[in-house]
Amino acid sequence: MSLNLSAAELKTVDDFQPAAAKANAVLTLPDWEQTPDAIEASMNNAIAKANGALDQIGAQDLSKVTFKSTVVALDDLGYQAANAANKATIIKETNTNPAMRAAAENAVKTYQEWAVGIDYREDVYKAVKAFTDTHPKITGEDEKLLKETMRDYRRAGLELPPDQRKEVEQLRKELSKLGTDFDTNIVNSAAPVMFAKADLDGLPESFLASPGIRTGDDVYTVMANVTWQFNTVEENAKSEATRKQLYVIRESLGKHKNVPVLNEMLALRNKIALRLGYKSWDDYQTEIKIQ
Structure with a gap:
């Protein structure tokens, strides 16, 4: 199903800001990296900024730590790095340029290794543990966040010998x-799957007219490994057989x-x-x- 909206019906990010404000959130459009070097730089810069915040947590006087300076700070610092990693993941899975996908894959691996390493920053752990040992009287979401933070440290092995x-x-x-x-x-794993137009009933015309989709007379080729094509078919195709065929092929990719x-x-x-x-x-x- 395709939607034809008038100019008056189109929304901008600003139109949704009041609703976001109620949830203490700010909506922004992502600034997508356009080169492999930009992907690498974005990830490295985000991690460097987060490392600076980790250093601040770990450098505190353990007798003066607070919930905000430890648990909240730890919860907040990963946002920019996670945001950069999320963009890299999308580029890795959807970009048509192999060099961009390779750079994005490396960026994701860099982030994942760094994210695991956060758990093993002993200076940060000591600061959070010092606050926990004060047996703070906190409730609700704050109490839950503290308990889950300490639980995750235990599950990472922080209570084990070095x-x-x-x-x-x-x-x-x-x-x-x-x-x-x-x-x-x-x-x-390239996986072209050919359908007749009737098989793709429910798909918007804009999809069927996309470059590379129509490959012959009443022949439409969907790449099961291309995430946006797969999602569009799974979310819109009326035919269960079509959705199932594409799903099974995608789930078998790279086996x-x-x-x-x-x-x-x-x-x-x-x-x-x-x-x-x-x-x-x-x-x-x-x-x-x-x-």
């Missing part, structure tokens, strides 16, 4: 890299490369869980679901 903690950190970094490799293998990757991931997950004192990765994952 050598075991370092091993868990390295295993987690390896696991995050494999996860990115797994996703990249899917995106890089020849990804089976070995998945086996490595399963082995690493098991090692991490055992090192942390859990019976299995399932136990590790479900702990936070049943609390």
Whole structure:
């Protein structure tokens, strides 16, 4: 279904700012990087800024730490880095330029390794722990955030001896890299799926007229590995058979490369869980679901 909106009906970001303000949020349009160097610089700059905030948390006088200077500061500092990583992820999965996708993949891996490393900043952990040890009288969302922060430190292995903690950190970094490799293998697996126009009933004409979609007389080729094409069909096609066919093909993408990757991931997950004192990765994952 295509929408034809008049100029009067079109909205701008400013139109939604009042609603965002009620949730203490600010809406902005993303500034997309246009070159591989810009992707790398954006990620590095965001991480450098976050590292500065981490340094400030860790450098505090432990007798004067507060909820705002520790837990809130830790919760806030990752925003810019996460924002840069989210943009890199979209570029990695959708950009038509291989060099851009490769740069974005490297940026995502850089972010993931850094994000894991945050848990092992002992100076930051000591500051948060010092505040926790004051047994603060906080309630509601603040209490929940503090409990979950300390829980996540425990689940990262901060209560383990230094050598075991370092091993868990390295295993987690390896696991995050494999996860990115797994996703990249899917995106890089070309998977053209041909449909007749009747199969794509419900799709907007703008999609059917997109470059590369119509490839013959009543032949429309959808790339199952191209995220925006896949999502458009899954969200709009009236035919369940069409949606199922495309879904099954996408879920099978990169299987020849990804089976070995998945086996490595399963082995690493098991090692991490055992090192942390859990019976299995399932136990590790479900702990936070049943609390």
